């Protein structure tokens with residue numbers, strides 16, 4: 001019997017993402033040959049870690065020590081999730097080629113001589129605990145090359161959701177919203193367009209003690225406040241042209257508080273925040289891809305029925321769908337993108353798109369902690 005061919009290196013990667021909404025960690029096992037997710041797990045952050053990560057988004061006391069401890073805690077959380085994922089998919093650890101691990105963004109200041117972006121994660125500790133090669137710090141190289149360091153998902157969106165002969169947009173509705181523009185002629189664009197859930201989550205937490213507004217049901221009981229909406233939309237950042245990115249550095253509760261007037265009904269504020277998220281995404285899409293006939297939404301905000309209905313109403317020329325309708329559940333897209341970015345690193349292929357981030361050129365993204 002002929003001996004079996006030398007097995008080619010594994011195409012299995014794990015992607016680990018904890019985003020700006022701070023709801024927890026998503027992990028996927030991803031087959032980079034098939035471009036398919038094999039398994040998915042999610043773990044919420046422990047409330048104390050979530051509070052600390054939120055606090056570290058703003059200047060505070062003893063930040064270096066606290067950031068180091070939080071980076072350790074994020075690494076331990078990621079390592080636990082890796083074990084859960086391997087168990088759930090019955091995958092031997094040795095079969096996974098590498099982990100693409102995002103870390104927790106706590107500061108994002110691209111552009112200019114002082115540019116930096118910080119994703120808290122102790123990559124060395126994660127490599128120790130997971131027993132796998134870790135590729136992390138995936139944004140810094142693009143920032144060093146003069147780019148925004150974000151969004152990074154448009155190249156992955158192109159590979160998965162691009163369609164011949166039509167202009168397709170992909171809208172990630174996480175804490176922050178980012179658009180990918182997949183033009184029919186092969187060009188790919190993308191940029192952050194504003195808040196998606198971060199302000200709504202913060203408001204419902206303060207007024208009702210809930211983590212998020214399920215299905216936008218509370219917002220749906222409120223009325224739109226036109227003066228508040230106008231004050232929110234007057235933020236100069238919205239008028240900036242791409243490339244652009246943002247985060248909790250700008251869209252935090254104090255940003256909202258500075259625009260609130262006394263006596264507003266809380267549910268009306270929530271309705272207006274939902275409208276803000278829908279309007280800034282719709283306006284950005286109309287301006288940058290007027291011919292879009294399909295908008296594919298992903299991220300947790302795609303589960304917000306009220307938000308999805310407003311997007312559909314504001315974009316009558318586009319079919320508003322979810323990534324699940326295209327084979328990838330809404331909560332798996334970002335983690336899959338970071339698994340794919342790990343694959344790009346391992347294959348020595350660039351991960352960024354300079355047309356999106358504004359970087360000086362294509363770059364290998366990430367820092368490697370070998371197994």
Ligand SMILES: Nc1ncnc2c1ncn2[C@@H]1O[C@H](COP(=O)(O)OP(=O)(O)OP(=O)(O)O)[C@@H](O)[C@H]1O
Pocket residue numbers: 017018019020021022023024172173174175176177197201211212213214215216298299300301303304305331334
């Ligand atoms: N059923 C639901 N109804 C309404 N909103 C929901 C629902 N499920 C999740 N969400 C929203 O989605 C958020 C989580 O989304 P996701 O995990 O995509 O964000 P993220 O990855 O942390 O953010 P980012 O993409 O900005 O990095 C929650 O905080 C919540 O606001």
Ligand SMILES: CC(=O)N[C@H]1[C@@H]2OC[C@@H](O2)[C@@H](O)[C@@H]1O[C@H](C)C(=O)O
Pocket residue numbers: 019020105108117149150151152153154172174175176177178192245246247334
């Ligand atoms: C600095 C940072 O963490 N940015 C995130 C955030 O969350 C959404 C939006 O802001 C996007 O720019 C980015 O994440 C996605 C996954 C990206 O890089 O494509």
